[in-house]
Amino acid sequence: MDVVMDAEAMNAFLATEFPQVNGQFRVDHVGEEGVTARLLVNDSHLRPGGTISGPSMFALADVSIYCVVLSRIGKVALAVTTNASIDFLRKPVAGKDLLAKCRLLKLGRALAVADALIYSEGSDDPVARCSMTYSIPPKR
Template identity: 70%
Template sequence: MDIVMDAQALNAFLARDFPQVADDHVVEAINGDVLTARLRVADAHLRPGGTVGGPSIFALADIAIYCAILSRIGPVALAVTTNATIDFMRKPAAGRDLLARCRVLKLGRSLAVAEAMIFSDGAPEPVARCSMTYSIPPKQPENSRL
C-alpha cells in the first residue's frame, strides 16, 4: 500500500484536528507497512498502583490505528471506529512510554481493518493486542455542498 501521509503530516493533522491528544501521542515512524506511535506516559495516564490504565492503552491503540489508516487514505477526519477488540496481556513496565506497532490488514472503500500491538518502550513482550474496524465516509464530489 502506498503512503499518502508520512509521520510528520500525521502529527500535524493530529495537532490541528485533535489537539486534545496531540501532546501525549506522536507518530514516530512509518516503515514499510508498520506505523509506530508513542504514548508519552504521564501521571494522568496512571491508575492506582502506578501502572498505565486501560483507557490510556486503548486510546493509544485507537489513535495509532486511525493514523495507520490515514497514512493510506489521507486526512479523513470523519473516519470512525465501528468495532474494537483489545486483549490486555500484561502490566506495562513502570516509568516507560508505550509504543503501538500497527498494520493495516484490509483497506476497502468503506471499511478498514487494522491491528496494533502495544509494548512498553524497550520491552520485548506485548502489553496488549488490539484489532479495530474503521468506517471510511464516502468521498464527496469536489463541487458538492454540505
C-alpha cells in the same frame, strides 16, 4: 496502496484536528509495513498501583490504528471506529512510554481493518493486542 502521509504530516494533522490530545501521542514512524505511535506517559495515564490505565492503552491503540488508516487514505478526519477488541496481556513497565506497532490488514472502499501490538518502550513482550475496524466516509 502507497503511503500518502508520513510521520511529520500525521503529527501535524493530529495537532490541528485533535488539540484535546495534543502532547499525549506522537507518530514515530510511518512506512509500508505500518505505523509506530507512542503514548507519552505521564501521571495522568496512571491508575492506582502505578500502572498505565486500560483506557490510556486503548486510546493509544485507537490513535495508532486511525493513523495507519490515514497513512493510506490521506486526511479524512471523519473516519471513525466501528468495532474494537483489546486484550490486556501483561502489566506495562512503570515509567516507560508505550509504543503501538500497527499494520493495516484490509483496506476497502468503506471499511478498514487493522491491528496493533502495544509494548513498553525497550521491552520485547507486548502488553496489549488490539484489533479495530474503521468506517471510511464516502468520497464527495
